[in-house]
Amino acid sequence: MMQIVARPLTAQAFAPYGDVIEVAGQPDKIINQGQCGRFHDRAQMDFVDGRAGISLFNANPRAFPYVLDMVERHPEGSQAFIPMTHQPFLVVVAPNANGMPCQPVAFLTSPGQVVNYHRGTWHGVLTPLHGPGLFAVVDRIGAGANLEEHWFDTPYEIVAR
Template identity: 65%
Template sequence: MTETLTTSALTADRFAPYGDVLEAVGEPTKWINQGMCGRHHDLAKMDFSDGKAGISFFNAQPRPLPGKVDLVERHPDGSQAFIPLLQTSFLVVVADDDNGTPVNLQAFLTKPGQGINLYRNVWHGVLSPLEAPGLFAVIDRIGDGPNLEEFWFETPIGVEAGEEKST
């Protein structure tokens, strides 16, 4: 591995080119259920070319840091949201596109309780909980035809925790 990415904390501003950060922060959009439940409403820009939105559960094994990225993927026909069902952090790797090649990779660490929605056609790493196995609700496109492109790096890219750690 010759190149190494250093993680930074996941924030809405930093992640904006790639997707939405999903978290229940600030004042709820509205109160429901007789004022006993705060609703943080419509947090993601879900986008599908066809098909429908589906909800799946992913049970991912941990991938501790330091680690490596040897594969990224993207979904040209739909966005993809990852919502942790356990209070765990996970690694998010994203990249820009240069004529079908992922470039300018960035690595983010979520804090427990944060989820993400990856915009349609954004290169991203595999689901990588850090400390323990992670259970995630995943909302993405269900439909006919393939919705997956993979890119394998000839030389894996290292990933290490940066000084900015999510808390």
């Protein structure tokens, strides 16, 4: 089994796969009578058809080493995962080559980070590392198939740094 080391999530390293949404730098606006910094329009939501919807996910926590045997993608829309707790989670993505995922890459979020997968990005399933695994998910709601799965012939083992 090939081993992948999860590295810290940064906007630059994750850019080919999607957006890292976080409070960083100075706010774009100060609102609410000067009591709130607004970090405006931090992700590119992209839907072919349908509309944006907000769903709640309650995923079971996982642990390292984590065995990755499958990735999925959503060809009809982007997908943002917003943790509802202040705990890190594992993010796995894979480059696309002729419709197939290549060597996966693993990231470990810092508390407060959100990911938005670009439309069509191969990614692992939701992988919280602590309970409760509560997430708000913004993704495409609409008719038609919007899920493709790829099962690896040989699974990968993901470990923490």
